[in-house]
Amino acid sequence: MAISRRQIGWYLGGRILTAALILIATVTYQQLNQTKHDFDPLRWLYLAALLFSIESLAAFIFSRFLRRFELFLQSQIAWDLLFITLLVFLTGGIESPFAFLFILVILSASIFFRQRQTLIVAAASAILYGSLIDLQYFGYIPLILLDNTSSLPTARTVLYDVYANILAFFLSAFLGGILSVRLRRSEEALKEKQIDYEELDRLNRAIVANIGSGIMTINPAGKIRVFNHGAERIIGLSQSEAYDRDVRDILPALAIYDGAFQHTRRNEGTFVAGNGRKLTLGFTTTLIAGVGKKEDNLLISFQDLTHLKEIEEQLRRNDRLVAVGQLSAGLAHEIRNPLASISGSVQLLIEGGSVSVNDQQLLHIVLREAERLNLLLGDFLRFARPTPPTLLRHDLALIFNDLLEVVKADPRFGHIQFLKEYGSSEFLCDDGQLRQALLNLLINAAEAINGAGTIRLGAAIDHGVTIRVEDSGPGLPPEVQKQLFNPFFTTKENGTGLGLATVHTIVNAHGGRIEVSKSNLGGAAFTLVFDSKTR
Numbered sequence: 152m153a154i155s156r157r158q159i160g161w162y163l164g165g166r167i168l169t170a171a172l173i174l175i176a177t178v179t180y181q182q183l184n185q186t187k188h189d190f191d192p193l194r195w196l197y198l199a200a201l202l203f204s205i206e207s208l209a210a211f212i213f214s215r216f217l218r219r220f221e222l223f224l225q226s227q228i229a230w231d232l233l234f235i236t237l238l239v240f241l242t243g244g245i246e247s248p249f250a251f252l253f254i255l256v257i258l259s260a261s262i263f264f265r266q267r268q269t270l271i272v273a274a275a276s277a278i279l280y281g282s283l284i285d286l287q288y289f290g291y292i293p294l295i296l297l298d299n300t301s302s303l304p305t306a307r308t309v310l311y312d313v314y315a316n317i318l319a320f321f322l323s324a325f326l327g328g329i330l331s332v333r334l335r336r337s338e339e340a341l342k343e344k345q346i347d348y349e350e351l352d353r354l355n356r357a358i359v360a361n362i363g364s365g366i367m368t369i370n371p372a373g374k375i376r377v378f379n380h381g382a383e384r385i386i387g388l389s390q391s392e393a394y395d396r397d398v399r400d401i402l403p404a405l406a407i408y409d410g411a412f413q414h415t416r417r418n419e420g421t422f423v424a425g426n427g428r429k430l431t432l433g434f435t436t437t438l439i440a441g442v443g444k445k446e447d448n449l450l451i452s453f454q455d456l457t458h459l460k461e462i463e464e465q466l467r468r469n470d471r472l473v474a475v476g477q478l479s480a481g482l483a484h485e486i487r488n489p490l491a492s493i494s495g496s497v498q499l500l501i502e503g504g505s506v507s508v509n510d511q512q513l514l515h516i517v518l519r520e521a522e523r524l525n526l527l528l529g530d531f532l533r534f535a536r537p538t539p540p541t542l543l544r545h546d547l548a549l550i551f552n553d554l555l556e557v558v559k560a561d562p563r564f565g566h567i568q569f570l571k572e573y574g575s576s577e578f579l580c581d582d583g584q585l586r587q588a589l590l591n592l593l594i595n596a597a598e599a600i601n602g603a604g605t606i607r608l609g610a611a612i613d614h615g616v617t618i619r620v621e622d623s624g625p626g627l628p629p630e631v632q633k634q635l636f637n638p639f640f641t642t643k644e645n646g647t648g649l650g651l652a653t654v655h656t657i658v659n660a661h662g663g664r665i666e667v668s669k670s671n672l673g674g675a676a677f678t679l680v681f682d683s684k685t686r
Contacts, residue, residue, distance in 0.1 A: 159220055162259060163207050166231070169252070170204040203234050224263050228272055231256045236279045244287045244294055245304050245312050253280060253316070254323045261327030262334075269331070273324035277317040284313050365453045368439070369398050373408040376448070385432070385455050387424055398451075405434060405453075412449045414438060419456065429629075431456045468636055469659070486528060494521045540581030540660050547610050547618075548575040550582065554589055555608070563597045572609035578616050578681075580661060588657040591650040592620040592677050599624035605672055616681040624674035632667050 210227060235256065239247040253276040260272040287294040288309045304312070365382035369375055375398055378390040386393070386401060393401060398408050405420035406413050415436055422430045434453035497514050500506055506514065551573055558564045589608075596606050604623040611617045627635070636655040658665050663681035670676035 159224075162224075162263075163210055163227075165259075166207040166227075167204055169255070170207065206230065220263075228256060228260050229275075231259075232272070232275055232279055236283055239280065240283055240287075240292070245284050245309060250280065250316055253320055257320060257323045258327045261324065261331040266324070266328030266332070269324045269328050270321070273320045276320045280316055280320075281313045284309055363454075365451075367393070367398075367451050369408060369412075369449050369451070371412075371447050373397050373399060373410075375401070382453075385430070385453070386422070402432075405432065407434070407436060407451055408449070412436070412438060414449075429457075431460050464633070465664070468655070471637060486524075490521055490524060490528070494518060494525075497521070538584070540584050540657075542579050542581060542661075544577045544579055545582050545585075546575055547578045547616075548573055550586060550589070551608055551610070554586060554593065557590070558593055558597075561594075561597075563594070563602075566603040567597055567600060568605045570605060570607040570609075572607060572619075574610075576610065576612050578612075580681075581657075584657045584660070588654040588679070589618070589620065591654050595650060596620055596622035596624070596674070599674060604674075607670070607672060614682075618679040618681075619676055621670035621672050621676040622674035623670075623672040626669055626673065627667065627675045635667060636665070 210223075213223075232253070235249065235252045238249050238252070242249055257269065257273050257276060261269040264272075283292075286292045288304065288306070361380065363381055365385045366377065366379040367375055367382050368377040374395050375393050376395075378388075378393040382393070383389055388401065398405075402420070402422060404422060406415065406418060413436065415434075417433070417435055419431060419433050422432050424430055432453045433456045434451055437450045437452075439448045439450050497517050501511055501514050501518075551571070555569055555571075593606065593608075599622050600606070601624070606623075607619070607621040609619045609621075636651050655665055658679055658681075661681055663679055666678040666680065668676045668678065
């Protein structure tokens with residue numbers, strides 16, 4: 152059993168207290184019994200108690216510097232036995248009231264040592280006490296009687312006293328050893344459990360702190376108590392900022408607390424982050440037992456599902472695009488054949504010369520609208536059956552510069568200022584398809600600006616390629632953003648709703664994605680993100 156400094160301190164402190172009590176008892180006795188002796192034992196008793204106290208105090212100070220205590224304790228036990236023998240001698244031998252102190256020393260030894268060593272201490276106590284009583288009885292050392300009226304002990308009395316005390320010494324050693332063994336086992340078991348609990352507590356804290364999900368607990372008043380790192384990352388508040396705040400102030404749209412706990416296995420709610428971004432949070436709540444087995448806390452686990460929702464929406468959009476594309480391809484082929492016949496017949500009528508001037512104007516309108524319809528069908532086919540991209544390395548700066556030269560001739564770009572934020576860098580892409588996608592975005596930006604404003608065209612290459620087209624227009628409402636890439640959805644009076652759908656198809660074919668956000672120019676920002684494989 153390992154001996155601790157705390158145990159040594161208690162032991163030595165108990166010795167000092169015992170010495171003080173002996174002195175108090177001696178003073179009290181002397182005041183009550185004013186007797187005269189040629190040899191004054193009380194004076195020597197005072198001196199012995201004082202020396203014992205000084206030794207105990209010195210041992211206490213010295214023990215602070217020790218690392219191994221076994222030899223030190225053995226010397227202190229031996230000193231205690233000698234002191235008690237002296238004390239018994241000075242206080243009357245067989246009549247001494249202090250013989251019980253041997254039992255205290257034996258019990259002290261049983262706490263620090265094994266049972267074999269404790270029995271040795273009991274044997275030493277028996278030898279010292281028995282020898283003292285025998286030597287006094289046979290007159291080899293003087294028998295000091297504090298009370299002059301007391302008679303000398305008989306042989307029977309001496310034998311009984313020695314027998315009784317020695318029996319008490321060994322019984323104390325035996326019982327003390329048994330209790331000490333049980334105490335050691337209990338301490339070891341308790342220590343193991345404490346270690347297990349500490350490890351479990353550290354493990355739980357590590358899991359809660361490092362889990363990706365947000366974890367928080369609230370008390371019956373709705374105040375936040377636990378707020379882990381995942382919650383800090385999702386919500387944007389530190390634990391110190393969230394602690395003891397009402398959960399309804401931080402997450403007002405989540406059905407968690409309305410004066411009472413709301414228990415739900417799975418639910419979703421919205422949260423507006425500090426940067427204004429709207430997040431979708433999935434959460435579960437669980438009642439946890441507090442003190443007295445009362446379910447007085449609510450555990451909330453939540454995750455940011457915004458990205459998953461965006462992926463789901465993108466998958467649904469792709470499904471719609473595939474379905475509409477297949478329908479468009481069939482319709483385009485079915486319409487083009489009769490449309491070609493109509494255009495050819497009208498052209499023959501015009502060239503025949505038998506049609507009046509007014510009718511010729513009507514026929515020209517038919518031809519113009521047929522041509523427009525034919526162009527629309529061409530868009531249908533390009534959208535429905537996109538040509539697989541031919542990936543070659545092209546300089547993004549050259550593509551952007553060529554596009555800007557092309558749009559300068561378009562009157563819609565006459566009063567628009569272009570901000571160029573790109574440099575020369577190679578990009579693995581289909582030159583024609585990328586130009587078509589960027590041209591559609593530039594035209595949309597110009598029409599959103601409605602004649603005058605600013606368009607920013609930028610590109611950045613890090614782990615992948617990012618292309619941004621931003622404008623200073625009015626921007627896009629959230630309900631419009633959700634439907635932007637759906638075919639045939641348009642906010643323009645004469646739009647077909649296939650421009651952005653085609654852009655989406657081209658970007659997907661290149662293994663990229665499109666993100667729509669608000670530009671710091673004031674309008675919309677379309678970001679085309681391509682991974683490193685397309686570089």
